[in-house]
Amino acid sequence: MSTERSRIPALKDRVMENDWIRFLISPGLGIAWILLFLFLPMTIILVISFSIPGDYGNVIYEFTVENYRRFWTADVYQNIIFESLLYGVVVTLLSIPLGYTIGYFLGRSKTDWKWILLGLVVLQYWVPFIIRTYAWIIILSNNGVLNQLLLGLDVISSPLNIMYTDYSMILGLTVSLLPFMILPVYVSVSTIDEDQIHAAKTLGATDFRAFREITLPQSMPGIVSGVLFVFIISAGAFLAPVLLGGPGTRMIAPVIESVFIQDFNWPFAAALSIVYFGIIGFLLYLFNRRVDLEEALETGAT
Amino acid sequence: MATESDHATTGETGADVERGYFGITLASRTKWNLIRAATVVGYVLMLLPLVVIVINSFNPSRLGNFPPSSLTLRWYEELLADTTMLRALWNSLLVGISAAFVAGLVGTLTAMGFVRKDFRMQNALVIVLLSPLLVPPIIVGVAATIFFSQIGIGRSLGWLIVMHALLGLPYAFLIIRSQLYLFDETLEEAAQSLGADRVTTFREVTLPLIAPSIITAMVIVFVISFGEFTATQFWVKRTTTTVPVVIFSMLRTSISPKIDALATVMLVVTIVVPLFILGIRRYLLRN
Numbered sequence: 099m100s101t102e103r104s105r106i107p108a109l110k111d112r113v114m115e116n117d118w119i120r121f122l123i124s125p126g127l128g129i130a131w132i133l134l135f136l137f138l139p140m141t142i143i144l145v146i147s148f149s150i151p152g153d154y155g156n157v158i159y160e161f162t163v164e165n166y167r168r169f170w171t172a173d174v175y176q177n178i179i180f181e182s183l184l185y186g187v188v189v190t191l192l193s194i195p196l197g198y199t200i201g202y203f204l205g206r207s208k209t210d211w212k213w214i215l216l217g218l219v220v221l222q223y224w225v226p227f228i229i230r231t232y233a234w235i236i237i238l239s240n241n242g243v244l245n246q247l248l249l250g251l252d253v254i255s256s257p258l259n260i261m262y263t264d265y266s267m268i269l270g271l272t273v274s275l276l277p278f279m280i281l282p283v284y285v286s287v288s289t290i291d292e293d294q295i296h297a298a299k300t301l302g303a304t305d306f307r308a309f310r311e312i313t314l315p316q317s318m319p320g321i322v323s324g325v326l327f328v329f330i331i332s333a334g335a336f337l338a339p340v341l342l343g344g345p346g347t348r349m350i351a352p353v354i355e356s357v358f359i360q361d362f363n364w365p366f367a368a369a370l371s372i373v374y375f376g377i378i379g380f381l382l383y384l385f386n387r388r389v390d391l392e393e394a395l396e397t398g399a400t
Numbered sequence: 401m402a403t404e405s406d407h408a409t410t411g412e413t414g415a416d417v418e419r420g421y422f423g424i425t426l427a428s429r430t431k432w433n434l435i436r437a438a439t440v441v442g443y444v445l446m447l448l449p450l451v452v453i454v455i456n457s458f459n460p461s462r463l464g465n466f467p468p469s470s471l472t473l474r475w476y477e478e479l480l481a482d483t484t485m486l487r488a489l490w491n492s493l494l495v496g497i498s499a500a501f502v503a504g505l506v507g508t509l510t511a512m513g514f515v516r517k518d519f520r521m522q523n524a525l526v527i528v529l530l531s532p533l534l535v536p537p538i539i540v541g542v543a544a545t546i547f548f549s550q551i552g553i554g555r556s557l558g559w560l561i562v563m564h565a566l567l568g569l570p571y572a573f574l575i576i577r578s579q580l581y582l583f584d585e586t587l588e589e590a591a592q593s594l595g596a597d598r599v600t601t602f603r604e605v606t607l608p609l610i611a612p613s614i615i616t617a618m619v620i621v622f623v624i625s626f627g628e629f630t631a632t633q634f635w636v637k638r639t640t641t642t643v644p645v646v647i648f649s650m651l652r653t654s655i656s657p658k659i660d661a662l663a664t665v666m667l668v669v670t671i672v673v674p675l676f677i678l679g680i681r682r683y684l685l686r687n
Contacts, residue, residue, distance in 0.1 A: 122509050123509055123512045123513050123516060123517075124509070124510075124513035124517065125510050125513040125514050125517070125519070125525055125529075126510075126513065127506050127509050127510055127513075128506050128507065128509070128510030128511075128513075128529055128569060128573060129510070129525060129528060129529065131506055131565070131566060131569060132528055132529060132531060132532065132566065132569070133528075135544065135547075135562060135563060135566045136531060136532055136535065136540065136543075136566060137528075137531075138547060139540075139543035139544050139546065139547035140535070140539075140543050142543070142546055142547050142550060143539075143542065143543045143546055143547075146546060146550075157550075196438065196441075196442050197442075199435055199438040199439060199442070200438070200439045200442045200443075202435065203435050203436060203438075203439040204439075215439075215443070218443065218446075218447065219446075221671055222446050222447070224623045224627075224670050224671060224674065225450060225627070225667060225670060225671075226626065226627025226628075226629070226644055226666060226670060227627060227629060227630075228627070228629050228644045228647050228648060228663075229450070229453065229627075229647075229663045229666060229667060230449065230450075232453070232647065232651060232659065232663060233449030233450060233452060233453050233663075234449060235651070235655070236449075236452055236453065236456055236466075236660070237448070237449055237452055242466075243452055243466045246465065246466050247466070273445045273446055273449075276442060276445075276446060277446075280442075305428050305431065327533075330533075330534065330536065333536075334536030334537065334538055334539075336537070336538055336629075336630040337629060337630065337648075341651060350538075351536065351538040351630065354538050354539070354542060355538065355633075358542055358545075358634070359634075364546055367542055368542065368543075368546065371538070371539045371542050371543065374536070374539065375535065375536070375539050378534070378535075378536065379534075382534060391527065392523065392526055392527060392530065395530045395533055395534075395570070395574075396574055396578075398533075399530075399533060399570060399571050399574050
């Protein structure tokens with residue numbers, strides 16, 4: 099028996115060190131994939147952002163800071179990035195109370211429906227963004243479902259103009275991104291030991307105090323993860339501003355797209371991408387100093 | 401704040417003693433009802449739009465009078481006759497399934513490497529692996545397009561598969577790694593001390609134990625690939641276009657219930673296919 103035991107580590111070492119399995123089973127392949135298809139392209143657009151635009155998307159490799167000077171001197175692009183971040187903040191702030199309430203309900207509820215309700219959130223998560231976004235066009239437009247119903251019921255006399263405004267865009271984004279808040283909050287809340295809450299109440303804590311001192315702190319990992327995903331996705335949203343937003347709605351993703359596709363100005367599109375990514379990266383850096391970024395990503399993605 | 405268990409103890413089975421013990425009041429029941437009401441509102445907001453799309457896809461009126469006075473399959477017939485759309489659907493399925501296999505394979509090997517080996521800078525490398533979650537898709541789209549065009553590779557389904565695998569890789573990695581953390585490595589050692597070689601051990605012991613998580617990971621990658629639009633819009637040409645891109649260009653030209661029909665098909669694929677595969681997974685796990 100003792101000889102068996104001493105053989106085991108040796109066997110394990112052989113598996114990991116002596117053959118092709120060792121070569122394949124390594125972080126190398128995944129890391130290489132990311133480096134090749136994400137980091138290298140990002141490096142290339144960094145280079146191109148310092149180059150001169152040619153015709154039809156061509157790039158003249160000659161050093162210039164003109165693209166960044168254009169960003170810096172024309173207020174419009176700075177304002178657009180600022181507004182994108184602002185929309186991101188608004189959507190995040192709206193999704194916290196609603197998403198938290200639903201996640202809390204799912205985490206605490208003892209109803210038989212719970213698994214179905216959870217399944218519906220996961221399904222919602224699976225539904226492509228374009229479909230979730232498009233649905234709001236049918237519902238909110240002037241001859242849409244909502245207006246037809248309200249007119250039919252004589253609640254209103256003329257159609258509400260909600261579609262193609264900031265409101266329709268914010269509504270569409272908030273609802274689309276709710277699952278990103280609900281699921282991690284649900285996970286956090288459902289792991290809280292209910293005895294702690296009962297104990298607190300037994301000792302005289304009010305419902306609110308028990309919530310504030312036990313439930314809320316322990317559900318913070320879920321909220322943090324939700325905030326991370328909802329903010330990054332909403333600030334960088336493309337479909338919602340294009341399909342639901344109004345003429346005054348300006349966000350960075352559609353602007354990068356039109357510089358890239360319509361103007362065919364690749365270096366400037368690259369410069370805008372780099373600036374925006376730099377800002378997001380800086381925010382993530384601040385975020386990572388307060389909470390564990392990796393943990394937040396894991397909570398949100400699994 | 402109120403909880404369901406508070407609520408439950410005030411129910412028929414709840415003893416009055418407990419009621420006093422836990423400090424249950426009518427107020428906490430009211431709070432719980434408010435939470436429930438907010439949840440209902442949230443679900444209505446999330447699900448109603450999808451229900452409307454499905455109903456509208458059978459709507460005979462082009463302008464979409466709602467609710468429809470009768471139902472028709474006309475838009476589905478038009479869909480079946482539209483070769484561009486069938487092509488897009490085929491492309492989407494092909495890219496989604498291929499990306500799922502690629503990300504499943506790369507994700508499995510990478511996750512095993514992370515869990516089984518010790519090396520420096522593990523934490524930093526995990527962030528590298530998760531970075532596709534942090535870069536906004538519009539930037540991934542632009543960067544990859546410039547990258548491929550600078551090295552002279554034209555748009556193709558292969559390009560789409562490679563990039564969709566990249567976007568799905570963080571999810572695949574996390575899902576498979578969390579299963580590996582639960583894995584009992586002594587099982588492998590046992591198999592080998594009983595004489596199994598390394599390949600047999602991997603095939604007979606390791607793979608069956610982590611297979612459920614690999615299947616889950618592949619389903620998630622498929623779903624991500626199937627619905628991805630923002631980056632994908634830059635990566636397709638006419639013959640490699642995918643369903644979300646087609647829906648988007650239809651939305652720009654004319655809105656008709658045909659879009660709802662295509663969206664409904666997409667809904668069915670993105671929900672039924674994963675549920676079916678996860679159902680098989682569950683069946684396999686039982687046996």
